[in-house]
Amino acid sequence: MLAAEALTEMDRWEMPSYEPRLPVTEKSNPRTRELDRARPEQLVRSLRDCDSEIFQHLWGGGAGYQGLYSDSIVQTIVHVAKKVEDILKNPEGSLIVLSGCGTSGRLAYLLATSFNRLLTGLKKERVLAYIIAGGDKALLTSQEAPEDDPQLGALNLEQVCTGKSRVLFIGISCGLSAPFVAGQLDFCMNHLDVFTPVLLGFNPVDMARNEPVPGWALTFRAVAERMLEMQKTHRAFIINPAVGPEPISGSSRMKAGSTTKILLETLLWSALTSTVTHRDVLKLLKNYEHIHRVTYSQSEQIAALVKQAGASLQKGGHVYYVGWGTLGVIGIIDASECVPTFGAEAGDICGFISEGYTAMGNTEGDMTSLGPEFCIGHKDFVSAILPNVRESDSVIFLFTLADDLDAVGDLALCVKQKTSNLHAVAHAFGAYSVPKEYEGMPQHLAPSEDRINRVFASILTITWPRAPEEESSFLMTLQVELATKWVLNAVSTGAHILKDIISDCSGGCAAELCHGALIRAVYSTDQPTEEMSTASLTEHAQTANTCSKVVPTALMMLRWKCSVREARARLQGHMIIRDAVESCLTA
Numbered sequence: 001m002l003a004a005e006a007l008t009e010m011d012r013w014e015m016p017s018y019e020p021r022l023p024v025t026e027k028s029n030p031r032t033r034e035l036d037r038a039r040p041e042q043l044v045r046s047l048r049d050c051d052s053e054i055f056q057h058l059w060g061g062g063a064g065y066q067g068l069y070s071d072s073i074v075q076t077i078v079h080v081a082k083k084v085e086d087i088l089k090n091p092e093g094s095l096i097v098l099s100g101c102g103t104s105g106r107l108a109y110l111l112a113t114s115f116n117r118l119l120t121g122l123k124k125e126r127v128l129a130y131i132i133a134g135g136d137k138a139l140l141t142s143q144e145a146p147e148d149d150p151q152l153g154a155l156n157l158e159q160v161c162t163g164k165s166r167v168l169f170i171g172i173s174c175g176l177s178a179p180f181v182a183g184q185l186d187f188c189m190n191h192l193d194v195f196t197p198v199l200l201g202f203n204p205v206d207m208a209r210n211e212p213v214p215g216w217a218l219t220f221r222a223v224a225e226r227m228l229e230m231q232k233t234h235r236a237f238i239i240n241p242a243v244g245p246e247p248i249s250g251s252s253r254m255k256a257g258s259t260t261k262i263l264l265e266t267l268l269w270s271a272l273t274s275t276v277t278h279r280d281v282l283k284l285l286k287n288y289e290h291i292h293r294v295t296y297s298q299s300e301q302i303a304a305l306v307k308q309a310g311a312s313l314q315k316g317g318h319v320y321y322v323g324w325g326t327l328g329v330i331g332i333i334d335a336s337e338c339v340p341t342f343g344a345e346a347g348d349i350c351g352f353i354s355e356g357y358t359a360m361g362n363t364e365g366d367m368t369s370l371g372p373e374f375c376i377g378h379k380d381f382v383s384a385i386l387p388n389v390r391e392s393d394s395v396i397f398l399f400t401l402a403d404d405l406d407a408v409g410d411l412a413l414c415v416k417q418k419t420s421n422l423h424a425v426a427h428a429f430g431a432y433s434v435p436k437e438y439e440g441m442p443q444h445l446a447p448s449e450d451r452i453n454r455v456f457a458s459i460l461t462i463t464w465p466r467a468p469e470e471e472s473s474f475l476m477t478l479q480v481e482l483a484t485k486w487v488l489n490a491v492s493t494g495a496h497i498l499k500d501i502i503s504d505c506s507g508g509c510a511a512e513l514c515h516g517a518l519i520r521a522v523y524s525t526d527q528p529t530e531e532m533s534t535a536s537l538t539e540h541a542q543t544a545n546t547c548s549k550v551v552p553t554a555l556m557m558l559r560w561k562c563s564v565r566e567a568r569a570r571l572q573g574h575m576i577i578r579d580a581v582e583s584c585l586t587a
């Protein structure tokens with residue numbers, strides 16, 4: 001594995017010569033080059049190193065990338081936070097809209113609903129709204145077509161803002177690429193009397209997507225360039241630090257998603273607490289570096305979870321996240337991303353939240369009638385999943401010690417009767433970790449905690465300094481969410497990598513051969529074009545999503561040295577894919 005100091009000049013992605021045709025968010029990351037061969041401990045260490053790139057001042061290397069802490073980025077955050085502050089102080093007729101596609105839209109939802117809840121608690125007006133391309137369905141499942149529709153984006157924005165006289169619009173597109181968001185930003189720039197557009201993403205403007213959008217005269221880059229021009233007179237803003245390539249190329253759910261959360265929270269929190277100076281903002285941002293350190297100080301235990309989850313997937317089992325409060329949301333988000341990212345089945349990794357849609361607080365409310373993927377409450381877990389849970393499945397509980405530990409313990413006991421692979425990610429808050437009624441009692445005697453300690457096969461405990469006031473305990477919750485996101489991103493990514501057995505079980509075929517077979521299976525051809533072979537991982541994943549049994553087909557091709565067609569025919573000869581793979585392995 002490449003340690004930071006072992007990187008050579010050629011490995012520095014920040015050099016202009018490194019994969020020059022790709023934007024930062026699509027480049028490969030040298031730190032995770034060996035990820036597919038790494039053992040869980042190495043894998044988590046590389047993810048840690050890769051995530052540490054989020055916290056940068058200025059990038060060297062000559063390309064002039066701005067980091068999260070760079071003066072110009074912090075200054076733009078200050079400008080936008082002042083606009084937020086103004087709306088919070090004079091909310092009448094005003095709205096702050098957070099919008100995005102996929103992960104970006106899910107984070108828009110999470111932040112808008114959490115801050116609205118806090119505002120209600122503080123007896124202030126709820127001034128935030130969110131938009132996700134494809135509507136609330138997209139919170140739980142991938143909806144790709146709406147992401148490409150700029151007109152739909154503008155229409156959704158107009159609908160949400162009906163009757164408003166002042167709107168701060170924050171459009172999130174990590175890759176500066178989603179036409180849905182570009183359409184909204186363009187709409188804002190054409191209605192500056194009401195709208196102030198803000199673009200949040202992680203590429204420089206000259207790397208914004210420039211591909212023509214069918215049925216639209218503009219490209220994302222044209223929109224971003226116009227915003228850059230308007231930024232000079234503070235009529236539009238772009239917050240776009242470079243945080244380095246993703247651990248898996250193009251998987252912006254990871255670093256870019258985490259930084260989106262950091263940036264939105266910093267904007268909203270500094271505005272809410274009227275701490276909108278360069279120094280305060282920088283301090284808030286730097287606090288997240290501490291969260292990163294604390295989280296990855298548990299690398300060994302994270303690796304153990306990765307191993308466990310990977311073993312479940314390898315055996316054809318499942319991984320279930322069972323979360324309380326917004327940690328349930330973090331689990332649901334992580335699980336929902338596995339389908340488009342890894343071509344996983346919807347049931348492979350699933351998330352559940354206490355109180356279901358009541359806790360979600362999403363605009364469209366209860367969506368359980370839409371199908372099994374939309375059944376996300378603990379009650380659904382108990383009625384539909386638990387009866388079928390087996391020893392090969394892993395169940396991971398996500399909670400803080402301030403949650404209802406009796407409920408945690410009760411559910412855990414039920415799960416334990418089905419599988420011993422029951423684990424927990426638990427957050428403790430310093431002296432406040434013990435529930436009130438047990439205060440003063442030695443921790444090991446507190447009944448709920450004791451039960452919890454005994455019921456789980458492992459508990460990954462992250463301990464945070466206590467948070468006495470209500471407001472700062474909210475900030476703590478946000479940070480606990482990020483820590484959980486990091487842990488779960490590692491678990492789901494690592495587990496899928498461990499599951500990706502192709503290189504091992506194809507009889508030790510060279511990586512290039514495996515890669516070639518996969519490309520042929522994805523594009524259903526024995527003679528892939530240059531364009532197919534060099535497409536980005538995201539494009540491969542999108543195409544792979546449209547066909548079935550990609551990995552088994554590739555495996556058959558390698559084992560039998562046969563064409564795509566023959567491989568598919570061999571697969572069809574078996575009722576169960578695993579049988580086909582097994583017969584292939586024993587042949």
Ligand SMILES: O=P(O)(O)OC[C@@]1(O)O[C@H](CO)[C@@H](O)[C@@H]1O
Nearest residue numbers: 102103104173174175178251252
């Ligand atoms: O770049 P953006 O506009 O934020 O994300 C666009 C997107 O297609 O890419 C992500 C995959 O990594 C998805 O979460 C999302 O749907």
